Amino acid sequence: MNSNEKHIETFDFGVAELHRDYILMVMNEGITVDFEINRQLCEYAANYYKNRQFGYITHRKNSYSVDPYVYKETSKLKGLVAFAIVSDKHIRRETAILEKIFLNKPLRTFKELNTAIAWVQSHTNSN
Template identity: 55%
Template sequence: MREKLHFEFGEVSVYKDYVIVVMKEGITVAPKYNDDLIKISEAYFKNRKFGYITHRKHSYSVDPQIYFKTSKIKNLVAFAIVANENPITKTSDLEKKFLKQPLKVFLELENAVNWVQELVKDEILKTSNHHQF
């Protein structure tokens, strides 16, 4: 891990190719919190692809409008949700409608990390191959 950041909404752990976010119990994730994600993307992933993993350890709600702004982060290539409860899949189906990036739900954090790292690697390869022609 490169760094652990604390915000009003929760905690963000920054790694080489991704972030893991744990939201605080009972909050509503609102579009205003996206400004912090944008600042993180600019500070830690400038000109580099990265993935976002939300580890849903606590119960909270999400304003789906946040995904309109999240989708505009150009270097964000994957969005993973880690949750050990089944009702989350209904929520994630709704979230997929608002998000341009691939979104996948996992029961295990390790599987989410592997998936995100694979997508980031694929995007880097696509970009570097594209520049060769």
């Protein structure tokens, strides 16, 4: 896969864009990211990226909630090297800082998607 290619996967809970070295996820309005949704995402990412390093970017365009305990399982995902949360809403970025407590991977919040992509790519070995 070259750097400009992407694969789009639609789930019941949102849409994932899978790029060479990162996933860009937009969750649906009003959902709760629970263990089942997290399991589906982790399995899909593990199968797609196999032994490659990748980052996860969640673009929080919609309002939804996350069970922070899912991050304990996400932390076990082989190949995941960085986790970025993008939102133009200050309160969503502040809430995301609390989520960092539960994730054993580098996590940062961003206001702009381009900055998040650059940060995630700086953590993968594909550059």
